[in-house]
Amino acid sequence: MALHPQFLQEVSLLLMFDPGNPQEGLKVHHEADPGKIEAAKRLHELGIITLSDGGYLTPRGQEAVEHAEALVNMLQAMPH
Secondary structure, three states, X not given: OOXXXXXXXXXXXHOOOOOOOOOOOXXXXXXXXXXXXXXXXXXXHOOXXXXXXXXXXXXHHHHHHXXXXXXXXXXXXXXX
């Protein structure tokens, strides 16, 4: 299974949210990297964030970011 650049951009954007503070959202400005803008649109279409340019995590998004952080923490804890 290959990880496509679009998927990695979505995960990267997702990890910018603070799962401990659901009141804190993100804004992806129109001057941002086009990949980040498209990632936000895809996350919105999936029902993970509230707006196509950021917003807040939905309940599904909250769960997704918790899983993403758990995976990152697991991989970073592994000896290389």
